[in-house]
Amino acid sequence: xxDTEPPLAPPGVDPIWSALLRxxxxxxxxxxxxxPLTALFAPVLAPPAAADGCLVLGRLAQTxxxxxATASGSSQWIGGEGxxxxxxxxxxxxDAVVVGAGTVKHDDPRLTTRNCPGPSPxxxxxxxxxxxxxDYGVFTAGGPPTLLVCAEDAQGPDRHGAATVLRAPRSxxxxxxxxxxxxxxxxxxxxRLFVEGGGLTVSRFLxxxxxxxxxxxxxxxxxxxxxPAFTLPEAARIADGLRFDWExxxxxxxxxxxxxxxxxxxxxxx
Numbered sequence: 001x002x003d004t005e006p007p008l009a010p011p012g013v014d015p016i017w018s019a020l021l022r023x024x025x026x027x028x029x030x031x032x033x034x035x036p037l038t039a040l041f042a043p044v045l046a047p048p049a050a051a052d053g054c055l056v057l058g059r060l061a062q063t064x065x066x067x068x069a070t071a072s073g074s075s076q077w078i079g080g081e082g083x084x085x086x087x088x089x090x091x092x093x094x095d096a097v098v099v100g101a102g103t104v105k106h107d108d109p110r111l112t113t114r115n116c117p118g119p120s121p122x123x124x125x126x127x128x129x130x131x132x133x134x135d136y137g138v139f140t141a142g143g144p145p146t147l148l149v150c151a152e153d154a155q156g157p158d159r160h161g162a163a164t165v166l167r168a169p170r171s172x173x174x175x176x177x178x179x180x181x182x183x184x185x186x187x188x189x190x191x192r193l194f195v196e197g198g199g200l201t202v203s204r205f206l207x208x209x210x211x212x213x214x215x216x217x218x219x220x221x222x223x224x225x226x227x228p229a230f231t232l233p234e235a236a237r238i239a240d241g242l243r244f245d246w247e248x249x250x251x252x253x254x255x256x257x258x259x260x261x262x263x264x265x266x267x268x269x270x
Contacts, residue, residue, distance in 0.1 A: 063219055091113050095122060098125075100197065106198075122147065152167045
């Protein structure tokens with residue numbers, strides 16, 4: 001008789017998290033038990049609904065007064081241990097983790113899942129004009145695959161350290177054309193995308209109408225100055241902003257806002 005029982009989770013591994021990983025690996029065929037963890041992560045594992053074939057989730061951790069870093073760029077760590085675990089779990093559930101050049105320059109992140117069970121995603125670094133050198137950790141051999149995304153007219157070879165170079169169109173308003181980039185990533189099998197930061201990169205995806213969901217962690221910290229979480233065109237009226245529904249989840253002492261955007265754009269970006 002065939003074994004119809006799901007495999008047991010390794011000792012010390014949350015069985016609900018193991019079920020989510022099986023659901024990911026089996027393309028949504030594995031059943032998910034009712035649980036707060038399932039309610040939080042199941043939408044991330046939903047089939048993409050957009051024509052470009054991608055499901056895109058943006059993510060930021062901010063202080064109570066809306067800062068993601070000090071004025072000097074220091075951002076480690078705004079959120080607590082629960083927020084860090086949440087970030088690593090999102091990496092494990094997604095095909096690719098996307099960051100901007102500024103995040104690589106300031107933090108030199110590894111972008112792996114070292115804090116939780118699950119596969120490390122492909123790392124996608126957006127560097128329009130190829131200003132980053134090849135000595136950052138994401139461009140060295142030995143880790144998960146890395147794509148360096150630059151503008152089509154940016155000079156340089158097709159390799160950047162150990163990373164593969166992917167060329168994408170420029171946006172008319174600066175940076176890369178996010179709407180044109182998504183089908184290029186989907187063609188490489190990178191369809192579930194986790195835009196981890198920084199604030200400018202997440203804001204560009206939001207302004208382009210390319211976010212399906214947004215996770216914002218608010219930590220019990222006040223800075224009074226520093227780098228704002230979102231950077232968008234100036235709004236003249238409250239109505240020019242973007243209103244939405246959200247679900248709240250506790251991450252230790254932090255609060256996570258889970259926002260279903262469905263590719264909506266702020267009024268100031270129309």
